[in-house]
Amino acid sequence: xxxxxxxxxxxxxxxxxxxxxxxxxxxxxxxxxxxxxxxxxxxxxxxxxxxxxxxxxxxxxxxxxxxxxxxxxxxxxxxxxxxxxxxxxxxxxxxxxxxxxxxxxxxxxxxxxxxxxxxxxxxxxxxxxxxxxxxxxxxxxxxxxxxxxxxxxxxxxxxxxxxxxxxxxxxxxxxxxxxxxx
Numbered sequence: 001x002x003x004x005x006x007x008x009x010x011x012x013x014x015x016x017x018x019x020x021x022x023x024x025x026x027x028x029x030x031x032x033x034x035x036x037x038x039x040x041x042x043x044x045x046x047x048x049x050x051x052x053x054x055x056x057x058x059x060x061x062x063x064x065x066x067x068x069x070x071x072x073x074x075x076x077x078x079x080x081x082x083x084x085x086x087x088x089x090x091x092x093x094x095x096x097x098x099x100x101x102x103x104x105x106x107x108x109x110x111x112x113x114x115x116x117x118x119x120x121x122x123x124x125x126x127x128x129x130x131x132x133x134x135x136x137x138x139x140x141x142x143x144x145x146x147x148x149x150x151x152x153x154x155x156x157x158x159x160x161x162x163x164x165x166x167x168x169x170x171x172x173x174x175x176x177x178x179x180x181x182x
Contacts, residue, residue, distance in 0.1 A: 075095040083119065093155055095170050096173065118150045146181075
């Protein structure tokens with residue numbers, strides 16, 4: 001917008017034009033300069049925030065990496081299965097096993113086919129009556145529960161009774177499996 005078009009708008013509105021009143025021109029110039037300073041300041045503030053955002057993202061990435069590596073896996077259980085809909089999945093179950101004898105047993109276990117056995121068991125359990133009286137908010141939540149219960153049963157639950165220590169079998173576990181059943 002130039003001076004003439006602004007003057008026309010002021011004239012139509014019945015106000016004093018820029019050329020007709022020096023105080024209007026002075027006030028408008030002051031507002032314009034203030035807007036320019038504010039505009040520059042907000043760009044500067046954004047420039048100041050960029051390093052802070054980058055540091056925050058880096059910290060978050062570091063925290064995620066620390067969480068992801070919190071399980072020091074001694075045993076990797078490869079899982080592969082195909083759903084009833086024909087979709088194939090591959091993932092890994094990570095077990096941290098402190099007992100040396102138990103660790104050796106699990107490391108020597110042939111895990112071939114365990115993924116399909118976990119899937120088949122979880123699917124059947126998710127379709128059966130809920131005998132544990134557990135409350136689930138959705139079918140997906142129930143299926144997820146059954147998947148992880150079956151994965152525990154077919155991995156840690158496969159340990160012979162004579163090898164079971166007095167304490168827990170695993171110190172920690174994690175999985176890249178999502179437990180999708182369909």
